[in-house]
Amino acid sequence: xxxxxxxxxxxxxxxxxxxxxxxxxxxxxxxxxxxxxxxxxxxxxxxxxxxxxxxxxxxxxxxxxxxxxxxxxxxxxxxxxxxxxxxxxxxxxxxxxxxxxxxxxxxxxxxxxx
Amino acid sequence: xxxxxxxxxxxxxxxxxxxxxxxxxxxxxxxxxxxxxxxxxxxxxxxxxxxxxxxxxxxxxxxxxxxxxxxxxxxxxxxxxxxxxxxxxxxxxxxxxxxxxxxxxxxxxxxxxxxxxxxxxxxxxxxxxxxxxxxxxxxxxxxxxxxxxxxxxxxxxxxxxxxxxxxxxxxxxxxxxxxxxxxxxxxxxxxxxxxxxxxxxxxxxxxxxxxxxxxxxxxxxxxxxxxxxxxx
Numbered sequence: 001x002x003x004x005x006x007x008x009x010x011x012x013x014x015x016x017x018x019x020x021x022x023x024x025x026x027x028x029x030x031x032x033x034x035x036x037x038x039x040x041x042x043x044x045x046x047x048x049x050x051x052x053x054x055x056x057x058x059x060x061x062x063x064x065x066x067x068x069x070x071x072x073x074x075x076x077x078x079x080x081x082x083x084x085x086x087x088x089x090x091x092x093x094x095x096x097x098x099x100x101x102x103x104x105x106x107x108x109x110x111x112x113x114x
Numbered sequence: 115x116x117x118x119x120x121x122x123x124x125x126x127x128x129x130x131x132x133x134x135x136x137x138x139x140x141x142x143x144x145x146x147x148x149x150x151x152x153x154x155x156x157x158x159x160x161x162x163x164x165x166x167x168x169x170x171x172x173x174x175x176x177x178x179x180x181x182x183x184x185x186x187x188x189x190x191x192x193x194x195x196x197x198x199x200x201x202x203x204x205x206x207x208x209x210x211x212x213x214x215x216x217x218x219x220x221x222x223x224x225x226x227x228x229x230x231x232x233x234x235x236x237x238x239x240x241x242x243x244x245x246x247x248x249x250x251x252x253x254x255x256x257x258x259x260x261x262x263x264x265x266x267x268x269x270x271x272x273x274x275x276x277x278x279x280x281x282x283x284x285x286x287x288x289x290x291x292x293x294x295x296x297x298x299x300x301x302x303x304x305x306x307x308x309x310x311x312x313x314x315x316x317x318x319x320x321x322x323x324x325x326x327x328x329x330x331x332x333x334x335x336x337x338x339x340x341x342x343x344x345x346x
Contacts, residue, residue: 016138016142018138018139018142018143023139023143025143025155027158027161028155028156028157028158030167035142035146037138037141037142037145039126039138041126041127087146089146089150091150091156092156092158092161092162093152093156093228093230093231094152094156094157094228094230095209095226095227095228095303096158096159096160096161096162096210097207097208097209097210097226097227097228098162098167098170098207098208098209098210099205099206099207099208099231100205100206100207100208101150101203101204101205101206102203102204103146103149103150103203104203106145106146106149
């Protein structure tokens with residue numbers, strides 16, 4: 001995956017951090033101090049479909065087939081997360097119990113074109 | 115996306131930076147709350163003291179290390195469902211006791227579990243941690259009863275009774291997994307523990323130890339999996 005720089009308009013990962021203190025959530029979330037959500041943005045021209053892509057073998061094959069047979073019917077490719085990881089949270093629930101859990105797929109690590 | 119239309123995230127780039135930030139924060143908040151099955155952010159009225167929390171976390175870690183290095187026992191053998199599968203969300207719950215009433219011989223502790231967890235998760239394991247401050251050398255008989263409110267909520271039903279011989283000051287652990295499973299299974303959210311001692315030192319269980327020796331239940335749970343039908 002590529003991290004967004006100032007000039008490129010191609011599909012890349014933008015970093016986004018939400019500070020729990022800033023939004024007033026530090027009283028019920030003990031750890032961590034914030035959430036590195038990140039997200040994907042940028043252009044995905046058709047020739048970039050499946051690079052690096054999700055489930056590339058299948059999707060690339062189908063897209064290439066469509067492209068080859070009928071360019072007008074082709075779909076645009078989207079810039080989406082290709083690798084995500086869990087967010088570990090230690091927090092108070094409504095009864096002031098303390099809960100530790102890993103929420104799957106919450107942090108975007110890499111982006112690519114579908 | 116159909117040709118000529120924007121991908122779902124592309125619209126964000128067209129927004130002003132402050133709007134972008136507001137949208138992302140709203141999205142992040144909604145995402146966290148929904149994944150935790152919380153309708154809204156919890157309002158914390160009785161935060162646990164830092165001392166009690168750190169002490170509990172240390173106890174749990176020590177217990178796991180002890181279990182893992184027990185001779186002849188494979189690591190984590192007491193945790194039969196530690197690896198339920200990829201993508202299954204697990205929870206570790208620390209519930210600190212609320213005391214209702216105590217006498218010289220008897221004390222009742224309540225552990226309350228949140229409804230969202232009781233409904234959506236299954237308990238894999240639960241351990242009660244009690245700290246004994248034994249007043250004098252010797253053997254002290256202690257009875258620990260697990261109680262559950264009946265459907266009317268007026269009376270208590272005994273789930274189990276354990277007799278212990280306490281010889282020294284320190285932490286004692288008790289497996290309460292089945293009791294908590296049963297309580298969750300019946301849609302209840304409260305476990306009551308009654309501790310009875312022969313001598314007059316029941317109040318010592320709580321007195322003066324609020325910070326670091328407060329009784330707690332540590333439970334492991336995972337999201338209840340719906341039955342799946344596979345088609346070939």
